[in-house]
Amino acid sequence: MIIETGLWGGTVDPPCVLASFERSLNLRPWALAVADSEHQLTYQDLSVWIARITDLLHEAGVRAGDTVAVTGRRSAAIVAAAWAVIGAGATYLPLDTNFPHKRLAYMLAETGAKLLLHTGPDPELPAPRRAQIPAWSDVDRQTGPALAFVPCTPDAPVYVIYTSGSTGNPKGVALPHSCIDNMAHWQRHHSVHQDLRTAQFAPLNFDIWFQETLSTLGGGGSLVVMPEELRQDPIELLDWLARERIERLFLPCVALHMLATAATAFDSLAGLALREINTAGEQLVCTPAIKEFFQRLPECGLNNHYGQSESHTVSAHTLAGPSNAWPALAPIGLPLPGCEILLDTDEAGESHVGELLVAGAPLALGYLNQPELNAQRYVTIPPTAHGHTRAFRTGDLASVDNGVLHFLGRTDDEVKIRGYRVNPLEVEACLGRQPGVVEAICVPVNLGAGSRQLRGAVTVAAGTEFDAAAALAALREELPWYAIPPSISVLPSMPRTSSGKADRAAIARLLAPGDRSAVAADAGER
Missing domain, CATH: 3.30.300.30 (ANL, C-terminal domain)
Known part of the structure; x- marks a missing residue:
């Protein structure tokens, strides 16, 4: 291993995501917090719903450090449940019921989930206890319990999500407050405004769901849940974005490409209120359709994010200047505050080119019950210039050119x-x-x-x-x-x-x- 000093994002001391939500509640109690096809909830409304779900968690014997699974269609109810679980000091485990029953059962068993909360019919998954999330219409808005979050600590896990595993079973990754607080704080201050009206697009078991939800509600913004049927219909999605006056959007690269291509069918995009689009997931290729899309939306910026399930957002690059001059392959930019990026140039044999390693605030706690894999991917390194001795091997090949990070593909590819x-x-x-x-x-x-x-x-x-x-x-x-x-x-x-x-x-x-x-x-x- 030949570790070459890479890039440092600077020091940071972010507030806990729970404290950020409480600040939004205190400053903007009657502002719109979350909306879906059935609800328009203010921060005060949402806090009451969260408190009621927290009460249910306590009744079920959930304590700080326990894992609580949540499943159902994307909705305001899921948003409230997630805040309740995290606010109780428990670890949030989102489950997608479109996954095979056997796969979900494996996740519940490996995490030792104490409770499964759900919307709609009972999913009949093997959990020690299952309970339906209380409907908003059944919540006592006058004499219900007051919102009370537990103090959070940097090493406490916020959530566990699963990625594909080479053994056939998925790999669980636990992300702590040190990572998630840092990501949400950076996102609020990196956006054009903290209180943007943001689409909730990501599936609930994707890490971008947390970026959308925690940064929006921690910054006093409004989270608008996109109807699921629009995911594969970019024409209808454009109409919905205009109708809902969405200002911020998080999209995987493939969805951005579909949206930009669909936009060519519109004579005008003047109805869109978009101020920024954030994309991630794979190399952003600035196609002619994407360049034309942003040329027609001069008030909307494009940010290219880079990260993994094992570290969430690591770096970002804002495409500047006229879109027709953007590079075909967008850089992945500069590290977030608290993040140190290193290159292992041993295999590449070239200076400033190597496997990308991540150290500092973005790191996950590691894979659940996989000591050998943790030893392979979360490695001990000589102390860096900023004192880090633990780093995550991403498996991505990258280069640094004039202080800017570029993605070159997978090392195994x-x-x-x-x-x-x-x-x-x-x-x-x-x-x-x-x-x-x-x-x-x-x-x-x-x-x-x-x-x-x-x-x-x-x-x-x-x-x-x-x-x-x-x-x-x-x-x-x-x-x-x-x-x-x-x-x-x-x-x-x-x-x-x-x-x-x-x-x-x-x-x-x-x-x-x-x-x-x-x-x-x-x-x-x-």
């Missing part, structure tokens, strides 16, 4: 063609600029005998005929010969993982020699 290192993201950015291309992916495929070759795949707009020869000619004008895929395949749709990212392994299988499910255009011999 590093591609070398005939001895030359190739960044597939650079190839994808070039392909994505070609006429008619909606999405572009470049992956290596195995040819046997240890040989690999690049393959390109695109999806194209309806009614568009993809000109592969012209696309390949454009690649040759911008990229070195070894980065040119010998063929580009047109796919009817891009395979995706459960989190919505392009499934590169599945795409590589589709493009492997002998597969005839994609229409390929040959680049010809060089």
